[in-house]
Amino acid sequence: ELFEAQAIAQARAIIEDDATLFPGFRPIAMELPFGGDDSPFEFGGARIRGRMDRVDEGPGGVLVTDYKSGSTISGAEQFEKDRLFQPVIYAAAASHVLGRPCLGGIYRSLSTHDVRGFYLAGTVDTCGHGNAKDGLDDEAFSTLVESTEQRVRAVVHQMSTGDVSPTPGRTCEYCLAQPFCEVAR
Template identity: 30%
Template structure:
């Protein structure tokens, strides 16, 4: 009698990925397809912004805060971290040094740093960090659904002993009016969908913390809503893929144009975009040939 050795179990093949989408890039395309193209395909640099830089500094301070023992998480300690966080950001992104002239803008820089410290102080009026122990901060979350990779970074993830999940995002601007709440929650629903698909649990709460107004916006999603949102993201990617096959990313003028760095290149403002990158067209065609149901370029993972 001969014995046979069972064949080793085959590892499942990884799911083919033909595209990648983050909440910010999906929002870009919804806002203005040409903005998406400039940022994600042309990868054109943008003019540094004092408001954006301040937001980055405040986010860094709040991330560092939860690296400390709970008893040390005080407003004084957090505010003291503003200057070092600004210096670290300038070292990582030297172009930000152009925001303030070292000699002429010294008072403006001091006022700007004070405004960042004020935002940090506002945070302590909304939450007591000594009573919180987040599961993670600046956590990368990602999942592949039908060949589309969804990925993004969550500011803070809280998980209760019972397993309830709260997704927290810090905003240094003002809380939106009710008519614009859906747009504000787009990013949070994106995270909720990825967490649901990876953990099998729908987050109990999505919480946006608006430091300028010392206010919060909270929302509780449900599975049916996230299923519909998933279809929305797939439709956005299909539209991106279709535009990539032709290079046809049209501008969508709105009040947001006033804050756009790309106005000199925008046809809606009398500008002329650069030629559509030939390698992007080639990538779109190749993806179309290998995945006829979902053509499109592989988006830079941002």
């Protein structure tokens, strides 16, 4: 009962907070699917499918939010080091599905209400929940998307040659291969 009460309180708090987050934007989709058989989506040489937690529409484009239960979420400057692809892939997928420019991909911590990720500077107001380092100019935004696509392409190539060696890092905390991974033992 205590866990359920805490979960309900946490959900209420984030919903209230989200109502004023990203002024000028409005939610247009929840659990938006992409990459299905009817609308294939390719990024970095891989066909990808998934669901975006939330997509908002604002002046000039859309913004993707992915909710995370943990308190530690990464910003744009950590994507390569932490081997994170999701925010950039989801941003590209939103643009593909909706036919609108995507202004960024955001992680939203359910526990701390923090906002991290990447977005086009000057287009998104995080209402004090974000980090200014995540607002990128046009060139840095394009570079991040291109470098992420190159990183995905490299992983796809590595896997296509049969190399599925573990690459230890922060993602090991929630990797589904833990039960049989040599590194996790």
